[in-house]
Amino acid sequence: GENVEQHPSTLSVQEGDSAVIKCTYSDSASNYFPWYKQELGKRPQLIIDIRSNVGEKKDQRIAVTLNKTAKHFSLHITETQPEDSAVYFCAASTSGANNLFFGTGTRLTVIP
Amino acid sequence: GAVVSQHPSRVICKSGTSVKIECRSLDFQATTMFWYRQFPKQSLMLMATSNEGSKATYEQGVEKDKFLINHASLTLSTLTVTSAHPEDSSFYICSARGGSGNGYNEQFFGPGTRLTVL
Numbered sequence: 001g002e003n004v005e006q007h008p009s010t011l012s013v014q015e016g017d018s019a020v021i022k023c024t025y026s027d028s029a030s031n032y033f034p035w036y037k038q039e040l041g042k043r044p045q046l047i048i049d050i051r052s053n054v055g056e057k058k059d060q061r062i063a064v065t066l067n068k069t070a071k072h073f074s075l076h077i078t079e080t081q082p083e084d085s086a087v088y089f090c091a092a093s094t095s096g097a098n099n100l101f102f103g104t105g106t107r108l109t110v111i112p
Numbered sequence: 113g114a115v116v117s118q119h120p121s122r123v124i125c126k127s128g129t130s131v132k133i134e135c136r137s138l139d140f141q142a143t144t145m146f147w148y149r150q151f152p153k154q155s156l157m158l159m160a161t162s163n164e165g166s167k168a169t170y171e172q173g174v175e176k177d178k179f180l181i182n183h184a185s186l187t188l189s190t191l192t193v194t195s196a197h198p199e200d201s202s203f204y205i206c207s208a209r210g211g212s213g214n215g216y217n218e219q220f221f222g223p224g225t226r227l228t229v230l
Contacts, residue, residue: 034218043205043221044156089155099146100219104155 002027004092006103013080014111021106023090024072030092033066033073034100038087047088048075080110115139116208118222125196126230133191133225135206141186142208146219147179150203162189196229203227 003026013019023033031052036044050057050064050073057064061080066073077084087107091100115138125131135145143164148156160170160181168181180192189208193200203226207219 032218036221041203041224041226043223046218046220049218099158099161102156102158107153 002030002092002094002101004090004101004103006090006106008106009104010107010109012109012111015080015082017080019075019077019080019084019108019110021075021088021090021108022072023074023092023103024070025092025101026071027092027094028068028071029094030071030101032093033064034091034093035062035064035075036089036091038089038105040086044089077108080108082110082112084108085110114208114218114220116142116206116220116222118206118225120225121223122226122228124228124230127197128195131193131196131227133193133204133206133227135189135191135208135222137187137208137220140208142189143186144209145183145189146207146209147181147189147191148205148207150205150224152203156205159191193227196227198229201227201229 006023034049035047037047038044048062048064050066061078063076087105089105090103093100117136119134145162147159149159150156158171159174160168162168162181162183164183164186170176183189203224205224206222
């Protein structure tokens with residue numbers, strides 16, 4: 001089955017700096033890669049996703065890159081703000097399967 | 113769109129009792145719903161996949177007789193924790209697969225239920 005690894009487990013950045021979270025996956029058939037943000041005690045919320053037919057996607061301060069050859073994808077947050085502080089999860093899935101395989105999460109802290 | 117609700121948000125029960133958690137897709141039909149368990153500061157652990165009108169598929173190590181799942185309609189799935197014990201205390205989150213029809217597994221999460229078993 002799919003195995004998703006996520007690094008780092010914790011990340012602290014100064015407000016205004018960029019944050020990068022990286023994930024690797026094992027199943028070359030995976031073709032959908034969402035990123036979720038989870039604040040303490042709340043539901044995970046989809047913030048951006050990328051499909052295997054593109055290498056990069058951007059939405060304002062958030063971008064995701066995908067390298068299918070190397071089987072890794074990354075989340076980039078620019079101009080970080082304190083409200084970006086949360087736990088971020090990457091995930092991978094194949095179109096033929098039902099479920100998402102989640103990474104172990106990264107706790108991002110943005111220091112004002 | 114794509115709103116998923118979950119009820120109750122918090123429940124405290126005595127050891128040995130059963131607790132039912134409901135997961136509803138409010139504005140779309142979800143043929144597939146998922147139940148996750150999350151321990152503090154840990155990732156989401158998939159417990160089971162629930163398909164409307166059929167038996168749930170449980171992940172390895174999850175007791176199907178303890179965690180009963182029913183998906184009776186396209187908008188409702190329930191998880192019943194039977195004979196709950198303190199070790200069952202956790203944050204339970206459901207998700208529903210979006211009906212985009214393009215084959216991609218977009219999932220939308222409920223707000224979660226915090227279960228505390230005394």
